[in-house]
Amino acid sequence: MTRTIAVVSQKGGVGKTSLVQNVGAELASLGKRVLLIDFDPQSNLTLGWGLDPNADRPTIYQAMLNPPGALSSVVNLRPNLDLIPANLDLAGAELAFINAIDRNNKLRKVLQHLLGYNFILIDGPPSLGFFTVNALAAVNEALIPLQVQAYAYKALDQLLAIIGQVREINPELWMLGVALTMYDRRNALTGTVEDMARQRLGESVFKTVIPVNVRIAEAPLDGTSVGEYEATSKGAVAYVQLAQEVMERGRAE
Amino acid sequence: MTRTIAVVSQKGGVGKTSLVQNVGAELASLGKRVLLIDFDPQSNLTLGWGLDPNADRPTIYQAMLNPPGALSSVVNLRPNLDLIPANLDLAGAELAFINAIDRNNKLRKVLQHLLGYNFILIDGPPSLGFFTVNALAAVNEALIPLQVQAYAYKALDQLLAIIGQVREINPELWMLGVALTMYDRRNALTGTVEDMARQRLGESVFKTVIPVNVRIAEAPLDGTSVGEYEATSKGAVAYVQLAQEVMERGRAE
Numbered sequence A, B: 001m002t003r004t005i006a007v008v009s010q011k012g013g014v015g016k017t018s019l020v021q022n023v024g025a026e027l028a029s030l031g032k033r034v035l036l037i038d039f040d041p042q043s044n045l046t047l048g049w050g051l052d053p054n055a056d057r058p059t060i061y062q063a064m065l066n067p068p069g070a071l072s073s074v075v076n077l078r079p080n081l082d083l084i085p086a087n088l089d090l091a092g093a094e095l096a097f098i099n100a101i102d103r104n105n106k107l108r109k110v111l112q113h114l115l116g117y118n119f120i121l122i123d124g125p126p127s128l129g130f131f132t133v134n135a136l137a138a139v140n141e142a143l144i145p146l147q148v149q150a151y152a153y154k155a156l157d158q159l160l161a162i163i164g165q166v167r168e169i170n171p172e173l174w175m176l177g178v179a180l181t182m183y184d185r186r187n188a189l190t191g192t193v194e195d196m197a198r199q200r201l202g203e204s205v206f207k208t209v210i211p212v213n214v215r216i217a218e219a220p221l222d223g224t225s226v227g228e229y230e231a232t233s234k235g236a237v238a239y240v241q242l243a244q245e246v247m248e249r250g251r252a253e
């Protein structure tokens, strides 16, 4: 069975793209067949793998317009690792599908034509509207990167409420967990937010935390994951652990 | 004359809200009459001043629905410093005004009823659509916080293109400048992005840079600016300098 995971948060800059790129890369290097989907018109995930979003190739938007042809939007990145890129045209999708009865299931219909993967990870934009709802409606699992800061923590209520609402159209949707990101043991704010999160969310907070590590921010300039960029860095080691924890937490089938 | 400034970037988490809160607070403490407008449905600026977005009070959305009554949405924060708060209802504005002929000028009409300020600063959401266009259409100056990282730098092209397009409906719109944020002298990435930005944008990059400083992230938990939270911190000192540079760079009247 394919595990499908939407990585979502309406708070900007919390590490959604970094998580999808790096957890995806680690799962692939563990032998899992992985597909990443860039579902943000800003197309940072596409950029992060060194691709030009404006190159003349089909993107996730074309796949949504013609789901049976979705495979032609797939780009192979590494062994076991594929990507469906995005570009700014995707921003037009919200308006294009505004009157479609199945507007919330456009992405779900694409996934139905993408078979043979062990994992599909979707990178969402920093908003709560059409794209986040589509991403959550398309998958079985939601993963929330939680930057250990005040605004990101305060955004949780709203996000959990949206996940609850999407369950009405996608009863399979399950909360895989919350991963603490940009964790800096040296400052008190990290501890404050971590305590609040673990108290409120308990076991659904991953044990693995992703530390602040400049290598994570440098790797996308090279068009690669932090594991490839510098495998011994704190960031790379943490993402290996997080990928393993994602595998362990998989729903008992 | 009132200087009106939109603080915009579609990249998430680059310091838009922090810049509006802290530059606004410093301008007010220099004796300028300042109005901040929270124009992000996530209402982080409202939260950052310790207010509950869900309290029963009019917000920027009510002001857009009835511009002549805009003053009733104004909340006084400190001497010389007012705020028009936001809440999640604002997310409904995009759809509510979708067929309005003046849809891009809804915020501009609000500002026409808010007189007597020396500065009006607008905090935008991390997207390029309705809200960012409205914010840019409403003001004379655009200020872009540029986090010194790869994705934020790559977002510049698109943002500058949008500012150019909005000039068609708002010929007064002028580029106040680009302020480097989350600057960390210890890592090479900061220097790489700074060099790229200064080479490409020259003088429009502010001399003042905003360093990574945890006090900036802690202050909103106390509902206050970094200057009030810890005036001697690196973050507070930098925001005093940035506010002064904003004042100096004002268009020659």
Ligand SMILES: Nc1ncnc2c1ncn2[C@@H]1O[C@H](COP(=O)(O)OP(=O)(O)OP(=O)(O)O)[C@@H](O)[C@H]1O
Binding pocket: A011, A012, A013, A014, A015, A016, A017, A018, A019, A040, A044, A124, A125, A126, A181, A182, A183, A210, A211, A212, A213, A214, A216, A217, A218, A220, A235, B010, B011, B012, B013, B126, B149, B150, B151, B152
């Ligand atoms: N653990 C980390 N340590 C240091 N830098 C990080 C870390 N995680 C992400 N970054 C950097 O911080 C910035 C924000 O991360 P990223 O772009 O992945 O967040 P996002 O949630 O996808 O943002 P957006 O809301 O704009 O889509 C990027 O420049 C990224 O390289």
Ligand SMILES: Nc1ncnc2c1ncn2[C@@H]1O[C@H](COP(=O)(O)OP(=O)(O)OP(=O)(O)O)[C@@H](O)[C@H]1O
Binding pocket: A010, A011, A012, A013, A126, A149, A150, A151, A152, B011, B012, B013, B014, B015, B016, B017, B018, B019, B040, B044, B124, B125, B126, B181, B182, B183, B210, B211, B212, B213, B214, B216, B217, B218, B220, B235
């Ligand atoms: N110079 C800084 N040093 C350390 N932390 C900072 C700095 N500036 C902002 N922050 C923190 O980083 C996070 C992102 O900043 P902020 O929320 O202001 O960005 P934004 O661009 O408004 O985000 P969004 O795109 O979600 O609206 C916040 O938690 C904030 O407190």
Ligand SMILES: [Mg+2]
Binding pocket: A016, A017, A018, A040, A044, A123, A124, A125
């Ligand atoms: Mg992203």
Ligand SMILES: [Mg+2]
Binding pocket: B016, B017, B018, B040, B044, B123, B124, B125
């Ligand atoms: Mg903000």
